[in-house]
């Protein structure tokens with residue numbers, strides 16, 4: 001049974017760039033930053049592509065933001081192999097409820113069998129959208145999707161999907177990462193899944209893929225055209241850097257070190 | 269005038285950069301030390317389209333603009349220059365076919381490279397003929413529908429693993445460059461012997477061998493262009509590939525500068541990071557300015573090709589300037605690391621060894637100056 005899968009591609013600051021809080025403490029300095037796709041979303045796209053490679057179907061990728069998000073939609077999302085993209089053109093403040101509402105409207109129109117989202121975005125680490133979306137649609141949700149096999153396993157090398165479609169095509173089996181172990185659940189379709197780091201190793205956008213992505217369909221919508229009010233319910237009040245690490249100290253000898261490790265650091 | 273890279277080239281750069289960072293870099297020291305051929309990594313690069321970039325779309329290739337190829341070359345060399353040399357060797361070997369072959373020959377000799385993973389070698393240099401290409405002595409004697417080839421080629425990149433060889437040889441060595449022609453050799457015909465892999469100073473991941481030809485029969489149909497046209501074909505090929513080797517220098521030097529900056533900020537002497545000493549700062553400042561200058565000069569040499577113009581002069585500027593720049597930048601990076609820079613435990617001495625080769629292959633820095641002077645003084 002062919003699957004229609006909706007995935008997300010959030011544009012986030014590249015974790016390799018140096019992030020600085022602005023002097024007012026209201027946000028980060030965007031100047032000179034590099035951006036990339038949220039790595040959890042990249043894993044979501046990979047999983048969707050593996051599922052449609054196996055069962056047939058279509059992968060639709062969505063991003064919300066100003067025109068710069070088109071960059072991540074084209075590459076890596078479309079370049080990796082997603083079939084088409086929807087760009088929700090929105091400049092200005094937004095929060096997770098607004099984002100989930102846009103995705104809900106798109107899902108109501110597109111009627112995917114499965115939505116795969118990152119479990120969180122590496123910029124603000126909110127981790128809310130997947131659950132909001134499932135709730136809004138009244139769909140089952142499978143959060144923290146992972147797999148039993150390691151990322152070095154043959155199953156991973158063969159690019160088999162870790163999310164398994166049932167024989168009757170009515171549900172998916174998802175292995176979830178829980179504290180200290182794994183839990184396997186079955187979720188009826190339509191469903192929303194969110195990805196863990198260990199779900200898969202995303203492919204690289206190939207050069208022919210990047211060339212092809214230039215001409216793949218990209219539809220532009222706005223929150224207004226979807227009927228969504230983006231007024232945020234949450235505002236960021238303050239941002240600070242983590243406390244600076246204290247300078248190290250020198251200890252006189254090994255017994256002094258052992259003493260500190262035992263009594264101060266409690267490491268041994 | 270516009271210095272911004274087009275969006276699609278930026279996307280290609282990002283993809284190549286990611287591959288270099290995640291796949292090439294982590295294995296660079298291993299393949300350097302062992303001097304082994306990283307065939308798996310090279311295969312992956314080919315599958316991603318980071319090789320065979322020049323092949324025409326009409327024959328199944330990606331036909332990337334030269335500017336895009338140059339941008340990718342920087343990233344690959346940043347990952348590991350030895351691996352990058354082996355990757356780009358395919359383009360070097362296939363270029364004479366792209367530039368000089370008939371449509372039928374292109375289908376036969378280029379298309380297979382777009383369909384599956386294959387390696388090719390460019391065979392120009394000989395033990396007795398390096399800079400002096402026209403002094404080559406590998407001969408081809410016509411016998412009916414075949415040429416019979418005898419001679420030896422030296423320093424052939426990927427020669428041990430190649431599925432196809434682009435060979436330059438002469439029908440009459442007394443005619444110097446007018447006697448040279450280009451033949452394509454498929455597989456390993458009888459009489460072709462591969463020598464042992466050279467134990468090199470740098471770029472040790474790339475495979476380098478001698479090839480010996482003893483009465484090797486090559487069909488006349490495998491001749492690219494006419495007899496006597498080989499020298500021009502080889503020179504046109506080098507005009508196309510010079511921007512790529514120049515960009516290798518930029519990639520190596522950028523890696524050296526990044527390491528030098530990180531180290532200088534963290535290494536303390538006289539109670540402060542050595543990055544606070546002006547002598548260190550000036551070395552880094554020179555690296556940065558020279559890298560940028562090399563990159564822009566090389567972009568121009570690639571852009572000229574994309575614009576349909578001859579680039580012999582500018583690509584020689586670029587290769588000469590960038591290769592010498594990378595040698596200086598990597599030597600300075602070792603200097604900034606001090607004693608640690610001299611140790612194989614740290615990454616910069618490899619970069620210095622790798623950079624040296626760019627001043628030598630595909631026309632030494634002296635030969636680039638000869639070409640530049642010849643272009644300027646002619647007429």
Ligand SMILES: Cc1cc2nc3c(=O)[nH]c(=O)nc-3n(C[C@H](O)[C@H](O)[C@H](O)COP(=O)(O)OP(=O)(O)OC[C@H]3O[C@@H](n4cnc5c(N)ncnc54)[C@H](O)[C@@H]3O)c2cc1C
Nearest residue numbers: 390391392393398399423424425476628629630631632634
């Ligand atoms: C690792 C490696 C990989 C290579 N891969 C390939 C390959 O795949 N295919 C291929 O065909 N070749 C390859 N080469 C060969 C390379 O291109 C030659 O080494 C190069 O052209 C120089 O030739 P040579 O080594 O014979 O040096 P020579 O030509 O003997 O030069 C020796 C020195 O004399 C200088 N010199 C020579 N002539 C002049 C002059 N007229 N004026 C001033 N100075 C001069 C040179 O600059 C150099 O400093 C490779 C070489 C190496 C080391």
